Amino acid sequence: MKYVRDLTIEPYKGIDRGDTKYIPLGFSSDKLTDDLMSRKLTIITGQSEEGKSVIVHRAVLTAVNERHKVLVVDGEYYQEELIRELYLKVIGDDPKLYNLKKPNKVYLKEPKKHIQEMLSAWHKDKIYIISKNECDFNNFEEMFKVVSEAVKHYNIDLVVFDNMMSLVSSTQAERNAAQADFVKNIIRLNRTNNVHSIIVNHPRKQTERGIKLNMFDMSGTSDMPNMADNVFIVQRVFHPTEEEPDGFLHLDKNKLNGKHKIIPLIFDEETRNYLEYDNGEKVRMNLNWQNEGKQTKLGTKCDDAPF
Numbered sequence: 001m002k003y004v005r006d007l008t009i010e011p012y013k014g015i016d017r018g019d020t021k022y023i024p025l026g027f028s029s030d031k032l033t034d035d036l037m038s039r040k041l042t043i044i045t046g047q048s049e050e051g052k053s054v055i056v057h058r059a060v061l062t063a064v065n066e067r068h069k070v071l072v073v074d075g076e077y078y079q080e081e082l083i084r085e086l087y088l089k090v091i092g093d094d095p096k097l098y099n100l101k102k103p104n105k106v107y108l109k110e111p112k113k114h115i116q117e118m119l120s121a122w123h124k125d126k127i128y129i130i131s132k133n134e135c136d137f138n139n140f141e142e143m144f145k146v147v148s149e150a151v152k153h154y155n156i157d158l159v160v161f162d163n164m165m166s167l168v169s170s171t172q173a174e175r176n177a178a179q180a181d182f183v184k185n186i187i188r189l190n191r192t193n194n195v196h197s198i199i200v201n202h203p204r205k206q207t208e209r210g211i212k213l214n215m216f217d218m219s220g221t222s223d224m225p226n227m228a229d230n231v232f233i234v235q236r237v238f239h240p241t242e243e244e245p246d247g248f249l250h251l252d253k254n255k256l257n258g259k260h261k262i263i264p265l266i267f268d269e270e271t272r273n274y275l276e277y278d279n280g281e282k283v284r285m286n287l288n289w290q291n292e293g294k295q296t297k298l299g300t301k302c303d304d305a306p307f
Helices: 052-065 079-091 113-122 140-154 172-193
Strands: 041-046 070-074 098-101 108-111 127-131 158-162 196-201 230-236 247-254 261-268 273-278 281-285 295-297
Touching (some): 041 172, 052 079, 052 196, 052 230, 052 281, 070 140, 079 113, 108 113, 172 196
Parallel strands (some): 041 196, 070 127, 158 196
Antiparallel strands (some): 098 108, 247 261, 261 273, 273 281, 281 295
């Protein structure tokens, strides 16, 4: 009988993940989720300006550093702004690596030409960007067609949708249905092309800033958390005491084994990135754009950089 498996005739064969890809998010939660596995879906939510895109950018850079190909579908940044933001997170705040520009009243840091060349060599054939602000899509279907074609053409491993509210334009009455279709299409994309997707989504309602959300507070259909394999919630602490975390990343859903985790974070002004805070030490993300990179704790000995 079609679609019905008779276990007497076709017994259990055991789990075989075969061609599954494993893409690190870059936090200790990777040990619980077994990284971000292909054909799966992760949702990241949190209040406005509490660091959702910061977490996503770290995921992008971690994936690139592990030689995975990433497609960023962005609904907020213009392309040059997004690239510059990623570059800032890679090279930090060393003044020897920058030139300063002043297009108006505020100075902007621009990586020096030879630094840009090093960065380009590091991420060669690994980062691809679709910016909704610079495309003339008439609707979500047109955008998703381009995304699907790019995933196949470039053999993408990780797709990041940042953020769903700006990517799915619809009236309030239509929004839940539109977002449900959006997620279903992404799940189909994941399974068909053996990729992992991350969706960044805003909360349904604004509550007091700094308060940890429930995963069912996110905007759109209430089925969204049920459709995801992993749900992370970003929480910002706006007035921490000295040497205390100023943020948390909550793993609130983990379909692999049901284990949850709270990850203390410290925002690092040098790299404009969240660092994991482990037993009083900041875990820095070292990327091999200059030399061999690995996760290290601040204060431990590491190879001298060439600058």
